[in-house]
Amino acid sequence: MCGIVALVGSREASPILLESLKKLEYRGYDSSGLATVSIDANTQKGFISCRKAKGKLQNLLNLIQQDASPGHVGIGHTRWATHGKPEKKNAHPHLDTKGKVAVVQNGIIENHSLLRSQLEAKGIKFRSDTDTEVIPHLISEELYRLNKEGHEIGGLLLQLAVQKVLDVLKGSYALAVIWDEIPNVLIVAKSKAPLLIGFGEGEFLCASDTPAFSGFTKTILPLEDKELALITPLGVEIYDSFGNRKLRAPKLISGYESDADKGKFRHFMLKEIFEQPETAELWLTRYLPNGLPIESPVAFPFENSFYDSIEEIQILACGTSRHASMVGAYLLEQFAGIPAKVFFASEFRYAPPPLAPNVLTIGVTQSGETADTLAALAMEHERRSAYNNKDFASRQLGITNRGESSLSRQISHVIDIGAGLEVGVAATKTFLGQLLTFYGLAIMFASRRNSRSLKEIAELCDLLRCLPKQLVNLISEHNLLTEKLSHKFSSTKDVIFIGRGINYPIALEAALKLKEISYIHAQGYPAGELKHGPIALLDQTVPVISIANEGIVFEKVLSNAQEAKARDACLIGIAPKLPETDIFDHLLPIPRTSEWISPLLSVIPSQLLSYHIAARLGLDVDQPRNLAKSVTVE
Ligand code: F6R
Numbered sequence: 013m014c015g016i017v018a019l020v021g022s023r024e025a026s027p028i029l030l031e032s033l034k035k036l037e038y039r040g041y042d043s044s045g046l047a048t049v050s051i052d053a054n055t056q057k058g059f060i061s062c063r064k065a066k067g068k069l070q071n072l073l074n075l076i077q078q079d080a081s082p083g084h085v086g087i088g089h090t091r092w093a094t095h096g097k098p099e100k101k102n103a104h105p106h107l108d109t110k111g112k113v114a115v116v117q118n119g120i121i122e123n124h125s126l127l128r129s130q131l132e133a134k135g136i137k138f139r140s141d142t143d144t145e146v147i148p149h150l151i152s153e154e155l156y157r158l159n160k161e162g163h164e165i166g167g168l169l170l171q172l173a174v175q176k177v178l179d180v181l182k183g184s185y186a187l188a189v190i191w192d193e194i195p196n197v198l199i200v201a202k203s204k205a206p207l208l209i210g211f212g213e214g215e216f217l218c219a220s221d222t223p224a225f226s227g228f229t230k231t232i233l234p235l236e237d238k239e240l241a242l243i244t245p246l247g248v249e250i251y252d253s254f255g256n257r258k259l260r261a262p263k264l265i266s267g268y269e270s271d272a273d274k275g276k277f278r279h280f281m282l283k284e285i286f287e288q289p290e291t292a293e294l295w296l297t298r299y300l301p302n303g304l305p306i307e308s309p310v311a312f313p314f315e316n317s318f319y320d321s322i323e324e325i326q327i328l329a330c331g332t333s334r335h336a337s338m339v340g341a342y343l344l345e346q347f348a349g350i351p352a353k354v355f356f357a358s359e360f361r362y363a364p365p366p367l368a369p370n371v372l373t374i375g376v377t378q379s380g381e382t383a384d385t386l387a388a389l390a391m392e393h394e395r396r397s398a399y400n401n402k403d404f405a406s407r408q409l410g411i412t413n414r415g416e417s418s419l420s421r422q423i424s425h426v427i428d429i430g431a432g433l434e435v436g437v438a439a440t441k442t443f444l445g446q447l448l449t450f451y452g453l454a455i456m457f458a459s460r461r462n463s464r465s466l467k468e469i470a471e472l473c474d475l476l477r478c479l480p481k482q483l484v485n486l487i488s489e490h491n492l493l494t495e496k497l498s499h500k501f502s503s504t505k506d507v508i509f510i511g512r513g514i515n516y517p518i519a520l521e522a523a524l525k526l527k528e529i530s531y532i533h534a535q536g537y538p539a540g541e542l543k544h545g546p547i548a549l550l551d552q553t554v555p556v557i558s559i560a561n562e563g564i565v566f567e568k569v570l571s572n573a574q575e576a577k578a579r580d581a582c583l584i585g586i587a588p589k590l591p592e593t594d595i596f597d598h599l600l601p602i603p604r605t606s607e608w609i610s611p612l613l614s615v616i617p618s619q620l621l622s623y624h625i626a627a628r629l630g631l632d633v634d635q636p637r638n639l640a641k642s643v644t645v646e
Contacts, residue, residue: 380417
């Protein structure tokens with residue numbers, strides 16, 4: 013993760029860099045820094061000023077207010093620690109020994125230990141524990157060597173030196189480099205981490221993601237892997253890794269979602285939970301509009317033939333997106349009758365199943381930037397392409413909330429869930445958007461494969477169309493109920509969630525949400541598994557939250573909940589209000605509905621309960637410790 017920015021401008025660089033960093037803070041917020049290059053009025057020589065601060069970006073803003081960083085060219089970084097603790101010394105930019113070369117990087121340099129020991133053997137003293145610091149030292153060495161060989165100081169020399177260093181780096185990087193000898197030049201490069209160049213008026217801004225360009229430009233050029241760009245006030249030159257010039261045109265992006273405002277809400281997360289009726293409404297208007305034939309009721313942006321001849325679906329995702337995918341796989345198998353399997357993207361990459369014919373691979377990532385998911389998709393594409401057999405050809409579909417993301421550049425078939433900007437690091441409304449998209453896919457596969465009658469398909473469509481109204485009521489009711497219930501959790505250390513069938517993934521998601529924002533240990537289990545081990549954990553200090561909806565496993569989940577109650581656990585139900593659900597010590601009631609759509613409702617009380625528990629504990633709900641919204645490292 014981490015966010016990087018870089019500017020070659022005609023104005024003071026640091027305010028623009030800071031403004032852009034603010035919009036990338038979702039990528040990491042444990043420390044930040046920037047470096048600018050300017051010319052000393054007395055000596056007429058360039059020099060680099062570097063400022064860093066531990067903690068949120070505000071600390072860097074405060075620092076720069078007291079101690080400005082002059083210059084029109086600069087680089088900046090907001091960090092999510094990978095190598096080295098979140099401390100000032102590990103914040104980027106990192107400099108070479110003499111402070112002449114400064115670098116910011118997003119990604120992981122996998123061979124940094126070897127490179128570091130080689131540099132240390134030559135007497136170089138490192139100031140940080142990061143993998144990144146090898147880069148400025150290596151560039152500095154190359155600059156010296158190439159200069160000695162006769163290359164004159166200038167952009168070409170810096171380009172050659174950076175390229176030499178990139179050639180030895182293993183892993184992923186998006187980086188920006190400045191050198192005090194040529195104060196008007198910036199070099200950026202990338203491999204397996206995002207980097208975009210924005211074209212302003214006589215200025216160029218580079219950044220990890222589009223929100224950073226808001227207020228600057230809408231004309232963007234995404235750099236491709238292994239490309240390097242040399243940027244001066246006169247323009248942008250792009251080169252491949254062999255130094256060949258590449259001609260590429262920037263494109264216009266439609267807009268940004270960056271101007272977030274909490275409105276009347278205390279946290280973005282609560283606001284985003286309350287936005288879910290709108291998320292559903294927008295999704296339904298776009299993808300399940302009235303008036304389409306019931307044989308093909310979903311308006312996804314591809315041909316109907318796309319669904320044909322697919323015999324199996326594999327879904328790759330991480331975290332919350334994986335939980336949405338698990339509901340999706342349930343729907344695809346049980347409603348549409350097509351075999352579907354969900355994989356942790358991070359595991360799939362190194363242990364994929366044997367190749368099967370006519371498989372559709374779906375990558376699900378709200379950010380569109382998750383390194384594990386993108387890499388797993390790329391690996392699958394490569395191994396299928398190499399097989400050179402049309403039955404085994406690579407067919408991929410992406411589901412994301414970011415139309416302008418690395419996923420959209422990597423895959424041609426993408427469904428944008430259109431949930432709008434989600435600022436809270438804990439995913440809520442994007443989860444709902446992902447779920448809805450799987451309902452759409454299940455409906456389309458069911459109708460194309462005739463695995464459900466038109467009546468059943470029409471019924472499911474009708475249920476989905478009622479969702480926005482149901483959500484409005486559910487959210488306002490449960491906001492009050494869960495706020496009250498949250499008081500009971502002030503000293504809770506462990507919570508167990510149980511669910512079955514289509515709601516088992518909601519138990520997993522509820523547990524993830526609770527642990528990531530409240531730091532309370534929580535675990536989700538298929539309710540039937542409780543007795544096979546986890547029940548040993550239960551006593552009166554461990555609440556068990558049971559997600560039980562009428563349907564094929566209703567009575568089973570209730571029996572499993574009773575088993576927990578018999579061990580003195582405090583029993584909380586997310587279930588309809590019925591005589592059978594009297595067993596719960598506390599009930600968070602959801603409306604009686606078809607089991608098919610129950611996850612779309614049962615997730616709401618779980619989100620709100622997690623939110624209120626964390627908010628009551630006074631925690632930073634929107635930016636929980638150690639997390640980031642976009643996980644761009646493996
Ligand atoms: C949890 C959460 C994470 C993400 C995961 C994948 O609230 O947001 O678990 O779901 O990091 O992120 P995306 O969906 O961007 O691939």
